[in-house]
Amino acid sequence: MPMPYRLLASMAARIDGRIYLFDAGEGTQLGWKKARLGYRGLHVIAVTHLHADHCLGIPGLMMLRSQMDSPPPLTIIGPPGIEEFIQLNRKALEFHVNYPVLFVEWNEDAPEMAYEDEAVRIFWHPLQHTRFCLGYRLEERDRPGKFNARRAESLGIPQGPLWGKLQRGETVLTETGKEISPEQVLGPPRPGRRLAYVVDTLPVKGIYRLCKDTDIAFMEGMFLPEDAQHADAKGHMTVTDAARIAGRAGVKQAVLTHISPRYHDEDLERLEAAAKERFEKVSIGRDLDTYSVALKP
Amino acid sequence: MPMPYRLLASMAARIDGRIYLFDAGEGTQLGWKKARLGYRGLHVIAVTHLHADHCLGIPGLMMLRSQMDSPPPLTIIGPPGIEEFIQLNRKALEFHVNYPVLFVEWNEDAPEMAYEDEAVRIFWHPLQHTRFCLGYRLEERDRPGKFNARRAESLGIPQGPLWGKLQRGETVLTETGKEISPEQVLGPPRPGRRLAYVVDTLPVKGIYRLCKDTDIAFMEGMFLPEDAQHADAKGHMTVTDAARIAGRAGVKQAVLTHISPRYHDEDLERLEAAAKERFEKVSIGRDLDTYSVALKP
Numbered sequence: 001m002p003m004p005y006r007l008l009a010s011m012a013a014r015i016d017g018r019i020y021l022f023d024a025g026e027g028t029q030l031g032w033k034k035a036r037l038g039y040r041g042l043h044v045i046a047v048t049h050l051h052a053d054h055c056l057g058i059p060g061l062m063m064l065r066s067q068m069d070s071p072p073p074l075t076i077i078g079p080p081g082i083e084e085f086i087q088l089n090r091k092a093l094e095f096h097v098n099y100p101v102l103f104v105e106w107n108e109d110a111p112e113m114a115y116e117d118e119a120v121r122i123f124w125h126p127l128q129h130t131r132f133c134l135g136y137r138l139e140e141r142d143r144p145g146k147f148n149a150r151r152a153e154s155l156g157i158p159q160g161p162l163w164g165k166l167q168r169g170e171t172v173l174t175e176t177g178k179e180i181s182p183e184q185v186l187g188p189p190r191p192g193r194r195l196a197y198v199v200d201t202l203p204v205k206g207i208y209r210l211c212k213d214t215d216i217a218f219m220e221g222m223f224l225p226e227d228a229q230h231a232d233a234k235g236h237m238t239v240t241d242a243a244r245i246a247g248r249a250g251v252k253q254a255v256l257t258h259i260s261p262r263y264h265d266e267d268l269e270r271l272e273a274a275a276k277e278r279f280e281k282v283s284i285g286r287d288l289d290t291y292s293v294a295l296k297p
Numbered sequence: 298m299p300m301p302y303r304l305l306a307s308m309a310a311r312i313d314g315r316i317y318l319f320d321a322g323e324g325t326q327l328g329w330k331k332a333r334l335g336y337r338g339l340h341v342i343a344v345t346h347l348h349a350d351h352c353l354g355i356p357g358l359m360m361l362r363s364q365m366d367s368p369p370p371l372t373i374i375g376p377p378g379i380e381e382f383i384q385l386n387r388k389a390l391e392f393h394v395n396y397p398v399l400f401v402e403w404n405e406d407a408p409e410m411a412y413e414d415e416a417v418r419i420f421w422h423p424l425q426h427t428r429f430c431l432g433y434r435l436e437e438r439d440r441p442g443k444f445n446a447r448r449a450e451s452l453g454i455p456q457g458p459l460w461g462k463l464q465r466g467e468t469v470l471t472e473t474g475k476e477i478s479p480e481q482v483l484g485p486p487r488p489g490r491r492l493a494y495v496v497d498t499l500p501v502k503g504i505y506r507l508c509k510d511t512d513i514a515f516m517e518g519m520f521l522p523e524d525a526q527h528a529d530a531k532g533h534m535t536v537t538d539a540a541r542i543a544g545r546a547g548v549k550q551a552v553l554t555h556i557s558p559r560y561h562d563e564d565l566e567r568l569e570a571a572a573k574e575r576f577e578k579v580s581i582g583r584d585l586d587t588y589s590v591a592l593k594p
Contacts (some may be wrong), residue, residue, distance in 0.1 A: 027324040087388040092382040093349045
């Protein structure tokens with residue numbers, strides 16, 4: 001249930017100008033505009049489950065995206081039924097989009113990887129909620145190592161187009177015909193960044209797999225530990241559950257979201273304090289908060 | 298398209314504690330909460346047409362309303378297809394409501410009156426838009442005339458339960474057996490208030506019928522007169538169209554809404570000024586504005 005100061009579930013990961021959106025509850029396009037994310041970036045929407053507070057904002061975002069000329073295709077990833085949900089609303093509301101929409105639905109035989117492009121790979125894993133629910137892990141591809149310009153020059157490759165070839169992993173020839181391989185001028189590959197998005201689930205094992213060694217994990221912290229009975233009955237985690245899992249999974253930074261409307265803004269410090277008892281690097285996410293994850297050296 | 302400072306179409310009329318809602322675009326439950334309208338009041342949602350910015354907020358409102366115990370039935374009035382739109386989303390999103398939902402869909406043989414209860418009657422009329430669209434008129438029932446207590450006493454009816462009977466229109470007997478009829482102690486009936494809600498339409502004749510002599514009319518003023526071509530192409534009215542019709546229809550107060558996102562807050566004065574050239578009692582409606590319409594004397 002949204003609050004005047006707390007929109008429904010949605011988290012945008014922006015990587016090299018592309019935006020990968022995780023969930024889009026009703027009103028996500030309002031948050032999108034407030035965050036000034038622009039039209040062009042959105043490439044992928046990954047949906048955890050077919051509850052209204054996680055997906056009813058998709059049609060609005062799709063229409064918003066039609067405001068620009070020739071948008072790139074949009075990929076929607078999610079549980080079985082996500083395509084039908086979108087298509088029946090497109091039909092009922094007669095809304096047209098000016099770009100291709102690709103759907104990838106989970107099924108029992110689906111590979112672990114839901115999506116990939118030049119920059120990232122997205123993995124999914126079933127969790128346990130009152131309705132079939134997926135958690136997500138996004139892995140940025142490793143980047144090539146740093147180019148050592150001085151070393152290239154000393155090997156007989158002056159600044160010029162050959163530098164680009166080496167940086168892209170190609171072997172080149174010096175003027176004297178000597179082969180220079182990329183490994184000779186590039187540092188070790190820099191590992192890509194990793195994030196997880198895990199909401200609306202009991203504290204099940206699959207969460208570890210998704211969160212393992214991530215740089216940042218967005219996890220639901222819906223209830224205080226004293227309301228654990230509610231969490232259990234409704235298929236949710238407490239902040240304590242989330243913090244414990246984050247710590248054990250080697251998460252570098254955990255952000256707790258999907259806070260129950262029973263807690264108002266003045267309660268958030270208590271939620272954070274309870275979580276920190278289990279894991280130091282945890283904080284409560286608030287509307288429009290942004291987190292920068294530095295590229296690895 | 299919503300703006301951070303301008304939610305999508307929705308107008309709530311509160312009469313004697315009941316709320317009659319006209320349209321509910323995505324995010325209406327946010328406006329609902331900001332306006333502190335509470336859970337209990339909502340009884341009727343009247344939908345103009347099946348475009349997302351006018352009806353995608355209904356599922357969220359329906360779920361919000363399920364937060365209270367034993368809510369009264371909800372009536373949803375609208376164009377053909379409104380029931381299917383709601384039902385397919387209920388099914389796809391598996392959301393349950395704890396009250397009966399009644400649908401009233403317009404059809405070619407539908408009577409002019411879409412809905413009535415003890416307090417109001419709601420009328421509809423087809424307009425002309427890119428999609429089939431209805432305009433609405435709400436008429437409050439006439440209220441009994443004012444009770445003349447001094448006159449009742451002088452006729453031999455002292456303060457007590459007989460006063461209530463007279464006020465409810467019943468004839469009573471004095472202690473001496475004399476019949477006293479309500480007309481002897483009540484002033485003339487006080488006419489009910491009237492409002493209209495007319496958006497997303499070309500300036501067609503049916504609007505006059507809906508707006509005729511209303512106390513307040515909410516009308517779209519989507520464009521400035523210099524953008525009349527856009528208005529015409531997209532099936533909308535300019536502020537000039539709306540103001541002209543309001544003036545000719547004898548509207549007492551017109552509020553222009555459904556402003557195009559091309560106009561920002563700083564442009565609203567220009568829209569209002571253009572409208573006022575045709576009709577003095579017109580203003581631009583802003584998010585969460587409220588208007589009180591006094592009971593007639």
